[in-house]
Amino acid sequence: MxxxxxxxxxPQPGETVLGGEFAMIPGGKGANQAIAAARAGAATRLLGAIGSDAFGVTLKARIDAAGVDTALVRVVYGASGVALITVDDAGxxxxxxAPGANAAFTDLTEPERAAIADADVLVAQLEIPVETVTAAARAARAAGTRVVLNAAPARSLPADLLDAVDLLVxxxxxxxxITGERRPEPLLAVVPRAVVTLGPAGAWYVDRDGASAQVPGVRVDTVDSTAAGDAFTGALAVAWAEGREIVDAVGWACAAGAACARTLGASTALPRRAEIDELWSVSRGPGRAS
Structure with missing residues (x-):
């Protein structure tokens, strides 16, 4: 939540500032990216854990309402995950x-492994234990399911996880x-493809086949950038699963992130496919279809 x-x-360390509007919005990287993928047009299933508290009830209702399959989402006794977010006037x-129930998602059941094997793409984040992410990625690799890892929040990653990643975001x-550098090229020492997002400036894609493309961002009036990265990752996974050329997929994902940044909130701001298509088409200029 x-x-x-x-x-x-x-606020700076030790500083108290007077705030303004407050909102309580269902979020979490896994849930956000699942909703983003569903709204971008994919049949999406979420694996994860929520708490037995009131937040958990609200979270599941919001994810269900977005069309995401939550049949395998676990309910763990105790608190759901919570994010404390401050947004300034520049967005x-x-x-x-605070991970809450996410920290209890420490293994994979056979139905969860079957869901991974049945998917075209597994999208994972690091708000659950890295051991579980590794197990999921390796299960995907064994089944021929492509793995997109959004390595956030930032942390060092084990080699056996990186070995199973097809696309790092x-x-x-x-x-x-991960590498001690902010550029994308050093990431190719650990994964075959990588995207480094650059906020409003867009994204930079590289791969081991020699491709390198700086994809410009889509200009919008930014209200809140909180879930823009999740919108980007979810849309990128959908576009890649649909067989789009990868640089085009990155551009479409940039449009998704920009569309998200126009609205306050996380899951409430994630754009639908028609909105992404419209913004992507406009950004490419007249006469160019999305």
Whole structure:
């Protein structure tokens, strides 16, 4: 659950600032990216855990309403995951995540492994234990399911996880945590394909076949960038699963991230396919179909 406060400026350590609007919005990277993928046009199933608290009830209802299959989502006794978010007038944010039930998602059941094997693409994040992410990625690799890893929050990653990743999605800070550099090329030492997101400036794609493309961002009036990265990752996975050329898929994902940033909130801001298509078409100029 995202607890979001607006503030003119982000507080510095030890500083208290007077805020403005407050909102309580269902979120979480896994849920956000599942909803983003569903709204972008994919049949989507979520594997994860929610708490037995009131937040858990609300979270599941929101995910269900977005058309995501939650049949395998676990309910764990105790608190659901919570994110404490401050958003300033420029749309920038700071986020602290208290994992709650996410920390209890420590293994995979046979039905969960079967769901991974049945998928075209597995999308994973790092708000659950990295051991579980590794197990899921290796199960996907064994079944021929492509693996998209959004390595956020930033942390060091085990080699056996990276060996199972087909496409790594990180921002510049996360890239630096993995390789010590903010550029994408060093990531090719550990994964075959990588995208480094650059905020409003777009994204940079590289792969081991020699491709390198800086994809420009889509200009919008930014209200809140909180879930823009999740919109990007979910849309990228959908476009790649549909067989789009990867650089085109990255551009379409940039449009999804930009569309998301126009609205306050996380899951509430994630765009639908028609909205992504419209923004992507406009950004490419007159006479060019999406």
């Amino acid at each position: 995202d607890l979001v406060a607006r503030s003119g400026v982000l 920038e944010n700071t986020i602290v995540v 990180v921002n510049e800070t996360e890239a630096d945590a």
